[in-house]
Amino acid sequence: MKKRLIQLALILGLMTLTCVAAHAAESGATSGLQKFSIETNYRDFVELVPLDANGRTVVADTTDDTMYPGAAKVGVTYKNPQKDSEYLLIVLVDGDDTTPTVDNMAYIDQKTAGTSDLDFTIYTKKPDATKNSVKYSVYMSSSSDASTGNGVTGYVKVGSFEYYSTGLNVKLGDVDDDGDIMVADAVLVLRAVVEDIVFDERQTAAGDVDKDGDIMVADAVYILRYVVEDITSFDNLNAQ
Ligand SMILES: [Ca+2]
Numbered sequence: 138m139k140k141r142l143i144q145l146a147l148i149l150g151l152m153t154l155t156c157v158a159a160h161a162a163e164s165g166a167t168s169g170l171q172k173f174s175i176e177t178n179y180r181d182f183v184e185l186v187p188l189d190a191n192g193r194t195v196v197a198d199t200t201d202d203t204m205y206p207g208a209a210k211v212g213v214t215y216k217n218p219q220k221d222s223e224y225l226l227i228v229l230v231d232g233d234d235t236t237p238t239v240d241n242m243a244y245i246d247q248k249t250a251g252t253s254d255l256d257f258t259i260y261t262k263k264p265d266a267t268k269n270s271v272k273y274s275v276y277m278s279s280s281s282d283a284s285t286g287n288g289v290t291g292y293v294k295v296g297s298f299e300y301y302s303t304g305l306n307v308k309l310g311d312v313d314d315d316g317d318i319m320v321a322d323a324v325l326v327l328r329a330v331v332e333d334i335v336f337d338e339r340q341t342a343a344g345d346v347d348k349d350g351d352i353m354v355a356d357a358v359y360i361l362r363y364v365v366e367d368i369t370s371f372d373n374l375n376a377q
Pocket residue numbers: 310311312313314315316317318319322
């Protein structure tokens with residue numbers, strides 16, 4: 138059954154290669170960064186600045202000044218570091234557990250301080266469609282001697298922020314947002330896989346039915362399996 142569906146999916150994919158590229162639909166979703174916080178002891182020498190994907194500073198939302206719509210990266214400035222000291226920056230997802238692991242590590246960078254402020258850029262990842270926000274905690278450690286200046290010693294949390302996403306309200310598998318999960322939805326996924334069309338944020342959230350973060354042939358196959366009632370939901374796909 139599965140093999141035949143994969144063949145079907147591949148055939149559909151080849152057929153659609155000749156289709157004219159469609160314009161991506163307007164998305165009502167917004168995402169960005171919010172709730173920036175610096176731990177009390179580090180407010181004098183750590184700054185977190187919301188940046189867009191191109192590295193430009195993002196201004197706060199006019200109605201909620203804790204939200205920075207469109208922000209996707211974070212600039213970290215560490216003021217007056219100790220020259221020649223090593224500074225390690227570690228960013229953990231849902232940082233209640235302070236120990237870095239393969240699962241919670243979001244970003245890591247290390248720099249040697251010169252005579253000017255140290256700048257890092259944190260690259261974040263959008264929460265998947267089933268979550269409204271993801272919290273990131275920023276940790277630092279350094280080889281500097283705190284007794285002689287601005288130095289984090291040991292391994293300390295210096296701040297946190299959240300990546301939020303609102304208004305997606307997607308139905309998994311319903312890529313064209315017509316309310317039904319049909320072969321047409323799988324075809325759209327295949328067209329995106331072969332880069333015949335580019336998905337917007339909502340389409341990406343709806344099409345990534347196995348929630349691995351990528352739009353792949355496997356997603357189209359799962360949608361086709363759902364259409365032919367081989368599976369009844371997109372939950373626990375790895376177990377099926
Ligand atoms: Ca649909």
